[in-house]
Amino acid sequence: MQLVLASSSPRRRELLALLGLSFEVCPSEFHEHPTAGLSPVEQVRRFACEKARSVALVRPRALVLGSDTVIDLDGQLLGKPKDLVDARDMLARLAGRSHHVHTAVALCDHGRNIESVEVATAEVRMKADLDQAYERYLASEESLGKAGAYAIQGLGGDLVERIIGDYTTVVGLPLKLVAQLLRSAGYPLLVNVEDLYRRKPYANWNRFTT
Numbered sequence: 001m002q003l004v005l006a007s008s009s010p011r012r013r014e015l016l017a018l019l020g021l022s023f024e025v026c027p028s029e030f031h032e033h034p035t036a037g038l039s040p041v042e043q044v045r046r047f048a049c050e051k052a053r054s055v056a057l058v059r060p061r062a063l064v065l066g067s068d069t070v071i072d073l074d075g076q077l078l079g080k081p082k083d084l085v086d087a088r089d090m091l092a093r094l095a096g097r098s099h100h101v102h103t104a105v106a107l108c109d110h111g112r113n114i115e116s117v118e119v120a121t122a123e124v125r126m127k128a129d130l131d132q133a134y135e136r137y138l139a140s141e142e143s144l145g146k147a148g149a150y151a152i153q154g155l156g157g158d159l160v161e162r163i164i165g166d167y168t169t170v171v172g173l174p175l176k177l178v179a180q181l182l183r184s185a186g187y188p189l190l191v192n193v194e195d196l197y198r199r200k201p202y203a204n205w206n207r208f209t210t
Contacts, residue, residue, distance in 0.1 A: 002061070004064045005023050005065050007051070015171060018196060019179060021182075023065075029054060040070050048117055056108040064108045065106070066108065070102050081149045090149040095126055100124070101148070102119055103119065105178055116184065124152070125160070125161040126161060137156060140155050153171050154203070154204075157203075163208050
């Protein structure tokens with residue numbers, strides 16, 4: 001059974017590789033357009049499903065994994081910033097406050113009639129901007145292309161005070177949830193997931209304990 005990751009995200013490729021799996025990468029061509037009336041959790045479930053489905057249509061004999069991440073601030077979805085002006089606005093809204101990060105994982109295998117999706121959620125508390133740290137971060141342009149305009153695994157980790165939940169959920173692929181879904185689909189895992197979480201072998205993971 002061939003596993004296919006329906007994502008062009010280098011972070012998701014790196015995280016999935018930590019499970020010791022052999023997989024191909026086939027980015028989804030699904031375009032994320034929010035649907036009016038859906039909650040952030042409903043929205044992220046839809047995005048992950050559509051990504052997996054779109055790739056499964058062209059890879060009907062494969063087990064396709066799709067994923068999506070959104071930021072939930074008081075029930076309002078924050079996606080990826082359009083530009084640095086938009087990123088500055090997002091970070092100003094997040095500074096000194098807590099928000100939720102929802103990451104959905106979907107599996108789709110048309111040949112075996114498998115379609116499942118689950119969501120992992122983590123709470124993130126951001127530091128208050130007391131010394132222009134947010135402006136320095138914006139200057140790095142790391143905000144671009146990141147949900148909520150920050151990357152916890154990069155320089156954006158300096159803006160985060162603490163997290164409650166799975167660190168890999170915030171990065172963009174909750175590995176415990178992925179492992180659970182793969183086992184349910186009959187896909188073998190060779191890596192001890194609990195040991196992986198003890199070792200925390202990914203950028204900035206050791207900085208955040210839950």
